[in-house]
Every structure is written in structure tokens, then in C-alpha cells.
Amino acid sequence: MATVNTAWDHVSGNIFKTWVIMFFFSIFAVVVIYIIARGFGYGEVGGLGLTGFALIMAGLMNFVSYYWSDKIVLGISGAKPLEKKDNPEVYLLVENLCIAAGLPLPKIYTINDSAPNAFATGRDPKHAAIAFTTGILQKLNKSELEGVTAHELSHVGNRDTLVMTVVSVLVGTIALLSDFFLRSMWFGGRDRDSRGNAIFAVIAIVAAILAPVVAMLIQMAVSRRRELLADASAVLLTRYPQGLADALVKISSDREPLEVANRGTAHLYIINPLKGKAAIGWFAGLFNTHPPIEARVKALREMEGLK
């Protein structure tokens, strides 16, 4: 049977692949924690205690950015709320897509920047916010803007803020734990050798150096997966892949940089706003939060069989 890749297939495929990545990530995290804990040796303040400490620290840090995600990001980006009377067309467009997606109406914001881009954030659909730059509202036509809005609302509906927070907690735990371990290597040196075994110490050093990088790569892979998922979910909403595909091409070929974006918020936007730094090539691609435009457009073209 010929494989027909409808938007439905893309949605379920991307959800499945997210689970696969998360499954291996959990195994990876357990192994790393085990190795480093063994490296520390089992003292009173042994590896497991430090793991717990790292988990709580990473959890707390991420909880703040999760719970107040909308306020923090909107504040940093200098977003202004958009009322119905300011731009009824955009307001109604968002409202109507929300009805189709079965989501409550998010708060709508505009960012005064002529670079075209958009993002959505918020801890759950009830506290969601969607932001458009003034540039995107000017440069895209209605069906393109519908595609972009549907993509952003899909992030809300797919709970991507939550997904990325969970991933971020794991990454943070591994990074902190590795850091603790490496520091204890330089400054420590209590009677570890009697209990901790020397081979494990060496493995643990290697693990502590490599694990944070690997964890970050996995985080990026999850992020790219969620972007593809949001693209596919958006097509189920608008039933018009071309609109989103055109929008992606238009946004990415726009040379203007988005001034309010920085490394901390870049992953939120529909297209990475830090242009010029766009990485090319297989290896550099591993570090990207977004899949390359060509891959996204190709997936959308496949879905055009739908309707």
C-alpha cells in the first residue's frame, strides 16, 4: 500500500515520535544519574541526595518560568494587548480559529516590530497568550495569517509549554548534577577512593562532561518535533496547508531581524527570529530549535492531499 501522509498521519506520527524521544531521554537520564551517583560514592551526602537536590533546584527554576510563562515572555518582548476595536479582522480571525480548535480565546498581543513573526505561550489553554509582530500583520495575507495563527493555537492545544518545561527540568537536573560532580572533583577529594570505585570515577567524569550536551541535543529534538506537530495540527484546523507553507517561506525569506527576540525567547517563535545565525548542515542542525524551513514546507506539501 502506498503511504499517504495526510495531516492526521503527521499529527499521530509526531506525537508518537515525541514519546519515543521522551522514553529514551528518561533512560538516558536514569543512566547518567546512576553513573554520577556511583562516581560520588554513597556517603551521607551521597549521589542520590545530590540528585534529589538537583531535581528540586531544576524543578523550582522551571516552575517559575512555566507558571508565569505568559507574563515573563510578554514582558521581555514588549507586547501590547490587542483589543477587538484595534484590529477587528485579526481579533475575529483568532476567535474563529479558537472555536474550530475548541480552545478558549487567548489573550492577543502585538509587538511593535516590522520583522514578521509570532509566538504563543502560557501554562495552559486558559492562561494562553498569542502575540503577533506588527510586521506579520502587515506582510501576510489572510490565509497565511490563518495558517500562522492555527500553528500557534496548536502549540496551546498540544500543551507545548508543559512538554518543553518537563524536558527542561530533566536537562536542568542533568546539567546541575554534572556541574556538582565536576566541581567536587576539583575541590573535593575527601575519602572517596575508599568507597567509590576508580573506574566509575573516570566514567563519571566523562559522563559529567558529555551528558549536559547530549541532554540539550535531545531537548532540541523534542522542540523540533513539537514544531512539526504544530504545523500538522494547524493543517487540521485550516485544511489549507498552502496558507501556512506560504507564510513560512515569506517569514523566513524576510531579512529583517526581530530586535526583541533573544536566545531565551527564540525557540517560542514560529520561525527562529535570530537570522544570520541560522545553522546549515546536518551537525549544526542538531542544535536548532526549529526544523529547517524546507523540511517543514515539504511536510506541508505532503498534507495537501488532504481535503
Add this chain to the structure above:
Amino acid sequence: MIAYIVIGAIVLIALWLLVTYNSLVTLRNRVREAWSQIDVQLKRRSSLIPNLVETVKGYAKHEKGVLEEVTKARTALMGAKNPHEAADADNMLTGALKSLFAVSENYPQLRASENFKQLQDELSDTETKVAASRQFYNTNVLDLNNNLEVVPSAWVGQMFGFKKEEFFKATEEEKADVKVQF
């Protein structure tokens, strides 16, 4: 030993029944909720009609036939008891409004009226909203129907008398208005 295995199997099956039954109930309730959302939009749409009819009457008294069609469709929509009836009535109203707006082209004063323009905008927005809520409803119906057709949840559905729901269908015109790409 065998007794434990039998008991274990029974417990597992009972748990599975429970979970499947609950998920079917959730799906069915989602369909109902989605339906009530369509209902909200349809009500909003029909509440705009009397105002529109009055406005048009003021400028175009002689277009009785068209106005009656609109009023009739509205009455049918208000009285609709199930998705099927509502879909028919709503499609009728869409058709009637189309001829009303076509006729209104002959009355420049009517077209120039602020009130008429506003009503026209609001009606076209509710039409989009009806379409959107219809889409959400159909997504939920698809979800429920899928679960009532695939094995093994279909067995549970049969056991407890779950029924498949009907899709809210679009008009013939809307169906014809499909973008074709080559």
C-alpha cells in the same frame, strides 16, 4: 494458584471495561458540548435576523418573497431539535440570506445604511463561526465514531448502548467551493 490467575484476569478485564466505558462517556459528552457551541452560534445568528428583516423592509417593501423565505428559515432554525434538522435549517437560512443580499444590490439607499452594513458584517462573521464550531463538532463526532467502530472499544460501546453521532454536513454550495490545486 489458578484461582489467583483467574481473579487477576477478572480484575484486569473489569478495570479495562471501566476505563473504556469512561472514555466513551467523555467522548460522548465532548460531542454534546461541541453541539451546544454550534447552538450558541446558531442562536446568535437567528437573533440578528429580525433586525435585518426590519431594516430591509424600511427600504425595500416589495421584496416580500425574499423576506418571507428568510423569516421561514429562521423559524425552522429556532425549532430545530437535532443536528440534522439544524443543519438543514441553517443551510436554508444561508441560501435565503444570499438571495436577500443579492436583491439588496438594487437598493442603493439600503446598501448605504450603516445599520445594514453592520448587520451584514455580523452575519458573515457568525457564518464563519458556525462553520468553525461545526468543524470542532465534527472532529469530536469523528473521535467518538472511531472509538465505536474499532475493536475492542466497539464491544464496550455495544454493551452499553452507545450510538454513533451524525456529522453536521455543509451545504451543497459550500461543498462545491473547494480549492483545487494542480
